[in-house]
Amino acid sequence: MRRKLHLLFVCFIIGKFLFSQVPQLRDNSKISLLTCAAGDELYSAFGHSAFRVQDPALGIDVVYNYGTFDFNQPNFYLNFTKGKMIYSLSRRSFEAFLYEYELEKRWVKEQILDLDLQQRNQLLAFFEENYLPENRDYLYDPLLNNCSSITGDILKNHFGDAIVFDDSHLGKRYTFRQLVRQFLDVNTWSMFGIDLAFGSPVDRKATVQEHMFLPYYAMEQFRNTTLNEKPLVKRERTVLDYNEHIPKGFFPLSPLFWFILLMAFTGIITYFDYKYKARSRWFDFSLLFITGFAGTFLFLLWVAADHTSTPYNFNILWALPVNMIVAFVVVFQDKVPKWAPKYLWSALGLMVIMLLLWIIKVQIFSPVLIPLLLTLAIRYLYMIKYSKL
Numbered sequence: 001m002r003r004k005l006h007l008l009f010v011c012f013i014i015g016k017f018l019f020s021q022v023p024q025l026r027d028n029s030k031i032s033l034l035t036c037a038a039g040d041e042l043y044s045a046f047g048h049s050a051f052r053v054q055d056p057a058l059g060i061d062v063v064y065n066y067g068t069f070d071f072n073q074p075n076f077y078l079n080f081t082k083g084k085m086i087y088s089l090s091r092r093s094f095e096a097f098l099y100e101y102e103l104e105k106r107w108v109k110e111q112i113l114d115l116d117l118q119q120r121n122q123l124l125a126f127f128e129e130n131y132l133p134e135n136r137d138y139l140y141d142p143l144l145n146n147c148s149s150i151t152g153d154i155l156k157n158h159f160g161d162a163i164v165f166d167d168s169h170l171g172k173r174y175t176f177r178q179l180v181r182q183f184l185d186v187n188t189w190s191m192f193g194i195d196l197a198f199g200s201p202v203d204r205k206a207t208v209q210e211h212m213f214l215p216y217y218a219m220e221q222f223r224n225t226t227l228n229e230k231p232l233v234k235r236e237r238t239v240l241d242y243n244e245h246i247p248k249g250f251f252p253l254s255p256l257f258w259f260i261l262l263m264a265f266t267g268i269i270t271y272f273d274y275k276y277k278a279r280s281r282w283f284d285f286s287l288l289f290i291t292g293f294a295g296t297f298l299f300l301l302w303v304a305a306d307h308t309s310t311p312y313n314f315n316i317l318w319a320l321p322v323n324m325i326v327a328f329v330v331v332f333q334d335k336v337p338k339w340a341p342k343y344l345w346s347a348l349g350l351m352v353i354m355l356l357l358w359i360i361k362v363q364i365f366s367p368v369l370i371p372l373l374l375t376l377a378i379r380y381l382y383m384i385k386y387s388k389l
Contacts, residue, residue, distance in 0.1 A: 022128045024121055025275040029055035031113050031120050033151060034063065037106040037243055038183060041189050046183050047215035049148040052110065053096055053124055061346055062095040063211055065090045067147030083306030087140040089130050093161045098239065107242045111222050114234040122158060143176050143202065143309055150212040159227060166224045167208040176202040177364055179214055187368055192255045195366035197301060200314035205366050259371040266375045270382045279386050285331035287379055292323030316364045317354040320347060336387035342382040351377065
């Protein structure tokens with residue numbers, strides 16, 4: 001009995017060892033890039049990229065997906081804010097992968113790569129090595145290290161100078177901010193938040209390969225890439241054929257509508273304050289506190305987070321962190337403190353500097369900000385005038 005148990009244990013160990021080995025692909029195997037259409041949620045608004053490995057002789061048809069994350073991870077939102085977001089490589093059947101896009105009616109296109117058998121086996125071994133539990137997690141960066149940018153990195157790391165990314169298909173090279181805005185309307189809360197959080201580093205032009213952080217650009221780049229002076233893509237096909245998702249905006253829900261409304265409301269409040277020689281202290285408190293809180297958050301993203309896209313953010317020239325303190329000073333007394341006019345003139349001066357930085361393109365700001373800046377200017381100027389009454 002003990003010998004039988006021993007034999008079964010040995011068979012189990014041998015079987016586990018054999019099945020853990022990377023299979024060797026056959027001649028009719030294929031490796032391809034899958035590009036998936038943009039979806040309606042913010043995390044899917046830019047599309048998706050993944051690798052597919054097929055071998056009918058071995059019964060293999062799997063997708064290696066570097067865009068896997070889990071909302072239930074401990075401290076998910078805190079890690080996202082701190083720039084410590086962990087993404088993972090997942091492996092699942094092609095049928096299961098496709099099911100999600102079928103449900104959401106998002107097109108999927110496939111580009112079969114012109115690789116020889118040795119190159120295909122080399123890539124499969126890399127994917128399997130990456131899929132090991134100790135290797136599958138990586139530090140996500142939305143612009144420099146995501147499911148799409150990784151596709152170019154993998155090819156470069158494996159094939160070196162034999163891979164050439166031609167840029168002739170690019171009419172011009174865009175900045176990272178311009179690239180993101182191609183997929184999100186500027187007058188949406190999502191894009192406004194992104195514009196607010198992004199600092200000046202995203203206003204540099206992306207390199208040819210850096211354009212590939214967007215799946216649509218990665219797909220187009222694969223069409224214009226050579227391996228050993230031959231086209232990388234052997235052929236293309238459409239796996240799922242659906243129309244592009246076109247977001248439908250509703251202006252009354254947009255940030256521009258609400259900021260214009262705020263500016264108009266500020267004008268009315270200021271008119272009646274001027275007429276009755278009064279000051280709406282709680283209104284001033286609200287403006288100063290909210291802008292100060294926003295500025296403090298942006299400053300922390302700059303100095304305390306690991307994001308590559310949030311440092312040197314000159315939005316803090318209008319969203320002054322100090323406003324949070326000033327808000328509590330001006331709310332409890334009707335008179336404006338003697339030092340306040342100098343502070344408010346300085347705040348207005350910083351807003352002018354911000355506009356100059358915008359004009360010379362050191363940092364591009366959201367145009368949605370204009371009515372908000374006018375709102376602050378109206379109230380700052382009135383507080384300065386009120387201090388002289």
